[in-house]
Amino acid sequence: MYHNKKDSRRSELIQRPPEESYSGRWVTQEIPKDKIPDESLDPRATYLFIHDELNLDCNPSLNLASFVTTWMEDEAEKIIIESLNKNYIDEDEYPQTRIIHDRVIRMMGNMCHSDDSAGTATIGSSEAIMLALLVHKWNWRKRREAEGKDFSRPNIVFGADVHSCWEKFALYFDVEMRVIPMTEDKYTINGKDIIDYVDENTIAVGAVLGTTFTGQIDDFTSINKYLLKLKKEQNLDIPIHVDAASGGFVAPFAFPDLKWDFRLEQVKSINISNHKFGLVYVGMGTVLFKNKEVIPEELIFHINYLGGSMPNYSLNFSKPSSLVIAQYYNFLRLGKTGYHNIINNILKVARYVEAKLLETGKFKILTDCNYLPVTAVCLLNDNKYNVFQISKLLHEYGWVVPAYTLPPKAEHIAVLRIVCRERFTLDMAENFIEDVNKVLLELEQNSSIESATPSTTTNIC
Ligand SMILES: Cc1ncc(COP(=O)(O)O)c(C=O)c1O
Incomplete structure (x- = not known):
């Protein structure tokens, strides 16, 4: 551990020039996780350690669970x-x-x-x-x-x-x-x-x-x-x-x-x-x-x-x-015209996604008004698999699409929800639909694929 004072290599290591200060080039010990380390660390190595660890998060652009902006100019x-x-x-x-x-x-x-x-x-x-x-x-x-x-x-x-x-x-x-x-x-x-x-x-x-x-x-x-x-x-x-x-x-x-x-x-x-x-x-x-x-x-x-x-x-x-x-x-940059163009464009993409999901013949659309660039669908009754399995398999293609059940009295309805945001272009939507079709095919052929449990996919803000 870094904070082990007996580790005499520690101070020697932090003296090394930045280009050597990364991963196996620099240290092979565990990164401190529970206690603030005793010694300082080279800034470049610190950055890279954290940067690389954060790669384990999903790609925000492929996060169709969130309403929150993931790109600005x-x-x-x-x-x-x-x-x-x-x-x-x-x-x-x-x-x-x-x-x-x-x-x-x-x-x-x-x-x-x-x-x-x-x-x-x-x-x-x-x-x-x-x-x-x-x-x-x-x-x-x-x-x-x-x-x-x-x-x-x-x-x-x-x-x-x-x-x-x-x-x-x-x-x-x-x-x-x-x-x-x-x-x-x-x-x-x-x-x-x-x-x-x-x-x-x-x-x-x-x-x-x-x-x-x-x-x-x-x-x-x-x-x-x-x-x-x-x-x-x-x-x-x-x-x-x-x-x-x-x-x-x-x-x-x-x-x-x-x-x-x-x-x-x-x-x-x-x-x-x-x-x-x-x-x-x-x-x-x-x-x-x-x-x-x-x-x-x-x-x-x-x-x-x-x-x-x-x-x-x-x-x-x-x-x-x-x-x-x-x-x-x-507000200054976009003006009303800019917002109008972006919002209407996102709505068009959402409707495209909705139409393509309907075309699969597997889904029922829950939203009846399209006031938000959000598509919420549930599966038609005769399917052998569920939305949690679809959500899990889509994740393997990089897409994050939450699956969840509706609140009391409608909790028997399990939903997949796709939020379209600015950088989710028509081009990206086409890629997404292609992957949805692949996932549906996979499930048709093997419906025993394990699903993510609902509780891990209900954080849908
Ligand atoms: C309808 C609605 N109200 C409130 C919130 C909470 O908003 P915030 O995440 O900005 O606190 C959300 C989050 O998605 C929402 O969808």
């Missing part, structure tokens, strides 16, 4: 590297970064049809959802307190189609979750579905623009309509929070007439993952509020220990600036 990467050493929270020291952040937030608010919105960049949609729902919990409590009513039993209503971070919110922040189950052939919710679930203790209703499971969308218009009726008839003012983690940058450019955002009266907050179709690398989401009056003043922290007075509403303190800057780069 060189100029974008340059600006990211230039701002890697700036802590976003140091607003007094990096005031221009804050100014750019605010521009990004205003542009996103405008994209969601409010020129009066307020918001903040987060690490991802999960943090954004927590922040939005905390605001709604707080507002509900204040209202109940002012009316002299009980405020000990808040609940939140959403469909079983939500991402796990919604359940996390309910658990961590002590709010009863009222989950509308999926059914055999319905994986989203509408205005009728929420009737039996909402009441005076409901802090918000969650609706999803692009569900994690099938890429479909909840029926925003009918949910909004029912909540407006409740407001008028029972004076219950229940806000909608829209989880637009995946669809927030798709709908505005591909389906501009679809009303899911601040155009709907009860939509008071929205989260969007910039690191999905905002096309920046992982580490940025955004929470937006219809206007700043939605955020209770008590939740804004004014901190002065970095110089100046900074209003702050976030769960994290320190965070990187670079992705906020990268998002601004994309």
